[in-house]
Amino acid sequence: MSSLLWLLLYLAPLLGITAALFAWFGWHWRGSDMQQRMDELAAQLSTAQAALRQAETDRATAQAASTAPALQDPAVAAELQALRGDLKSAQSEARLLRDQAARANEAAQALETEMARLQADLEHLRAEHTSAQAELENLRRPVPVPVETTPAPVETAEAPTKPKRKRSTPAKPKAATSTLREKITALENQLSTHQTGLAALTQERDDWQRRITQLEGQTPDDTAGLGSARRSLADSEKRLATATTEIERLRIQTQVLRRVEEGESALLTVPDDDLTQIKGIKKIISEQLRAHGIRTWRQIAQWTEDEQRAFSELLAFKNRATREQWQQQARALHEAAHGPLP
Numbered sequence: 001m002s003s004l005l006w007l008l009l010y011l012a013p014l015l016g017i018t019a020a021l022f023a024w025f026g027w028h029w030r031g032s033d034m035q036q037r038m039d040e041l042a043a044q045l046s047t048a049q050a051a052l053r054q055a056e057t058d059r060a061t062a063q064a065a066s067t068a069p070a071l072q073d074p075a076v077a078a079e080l081q082a083l084r085g086d087l088k089s090a091q092s093e094a095r096l097l098r099d100q101a102a103r104a105n106e107a108a109q110a111l112e113t114e115m116a117r118l119q120a121d122l123e124h125l126r127a128e129h130t131s132a133q134a135e136l137e138n139l140r141r142p143v144p145v146p147v148e149t150t151p152a153p154v155e156t157a158e159a160p161t162k163p164k165r166k167r168s169t170p171a172k173p174k175a176a177t178s179t180l181r182e183k184i185t186a187l188e189n190q191l192s193t194h195q196t197g198l199a200a201l202t203q204e205r206d207d208w209q210r211r212i213t214q215l216e217g218q219t220p221d222d223t224a225g226l227g228s229a230r231r232s233l234a235d236s237e238k239r240l241a242t243a244t245t246e247i248e249r250l251r252i253q254t255q256v257l258r259r260v261e262e263g264e265s266a267l268l269t270v271p272d273d274d275l276t277q278i279k280g281i282k283k284i285i286s287e288q289l290r291a292h293g294i295r296t297w298r299q300i301a302q303w304t305e306d307e308q309r310a311f312s313e314l315l316a317f318k319n320r321a322t323r324e325q326w327q328q329q330a331r332a333l334h335e336a337a338h339g340p341l342p
Contacts, residue, residue: 020122023115038104045097048090055087099225102211106232109204113197113239120193123186180264180293183314184257191250198247201240208233249313256310260293273297277333280324288315300330301341 059080208229215226272295275286292314294300303311308321321327331341 016122016126020118023118038101041097041100041104045094045101048093048097052087052090052094055083055090058083059087095222095225099228102225102232103228113200116193116197120190123189123193179291180257180261183292184254184261187250187254187257191247191254194243194247194250198240198243201236201243205233205236205240208236252306253310253314256307257292259307260299263299264293267295270296273333273337275300278324278326278329280320280326285315285317297330297334298338298341301327301334303327 212226212229212233215222215229272290275281275289275294275297276283278297278300281289289295289300289311292311294311303321308327312318312321334341
């Protein structure tokens with residue numbers, strides 16, 4: 001592994017931790033500012049409610065006084081009309097404040113969801129860093145080379161010629177299996193975190209749907225509040241769809257690596273193939289494939305569509321496997337060396 005790749009692997013968790021700290025400080029700062037704003041909105045709402053109660057009291061007083069013939073004059077009627085106008089203004093302001101409080105609550109929930117996602121990404125980076133360190137130590141470990149001793153020649157008689165011994169293929173290193181298990185565990189942790197976030201997003205969507213139903217049945221109509229609630233519902237549904245797609249992607253990757261892990265026992269006696277003979281697979285990609293349990297041409301030749309997409313995402317080579325026909329090349333190499341595939 002080149003020094004540049006090691007440097008990138010070493011800096012990746014530090015950059016992830018730095019990004020998470022900045023996100024946390026930003027969330028904390030915005031959360032405190034949002035709390036101050038919510039307190040101000042609550043104070044304004046209390047003032048508006050007090051004014052509303054005072055206006056209702058004045059209106060009741062005016063209505064009671066209007067029953068007396070002596071108070072039926074234009075001044076009383078004008079004052080009553082002004083009180084009614086104040087009442088409508090107070091009701092509009094109260095609805096506006098409720099809408100602002102709902103938006104502030106929505107923003108706080110979005111920040112909490114984003115913080116949970118950043119924490120999950122940080123855990124994933126830590127797991128990847130640990131796997132990279134284990135793989136690097138495995139690559140740095142020297143491979144013992146057997147020393148063959150040559151027997152001393154016998155002077156009295158010619159030594160018989162020994163047949164050449166076929167060198168046996170060394171067993172698969174256990175470090176690769178443990179690395180694959182760590183990758184599967186990291187994917188399972190990510191999947192669990194996203195499933196928890198999916199439940200929260202589903203609850204948020206259901207809450208907005210109930211809020212819209214309440215606003216649609218409210219009299220008089222709250223057009224501003226209904227529009228804001230519908231926008232919030234659309235945003236919640238969009239984030240829910242994104243989370244569902246991510247969970248499906250992680251689920252497929254986990255299933256693929258589990259199948260590879262289950263097939264490890266069948267490959268214990270099978271020698272490793274030189275994956276770099278496939279055009280497009282260099283040494284780094286070959287090492288990454290081996291770390292994910294892919295060691296033979298046969299495995300690549302028999303990839304399913306899900307397996308090819310999963311490894312393309314895990315190793316970030318996008319559609320190179322399809323564009324460079326890795327499966328066709330692997331089949332040809334396997335059949336030339338080991339015979340036809342079923």
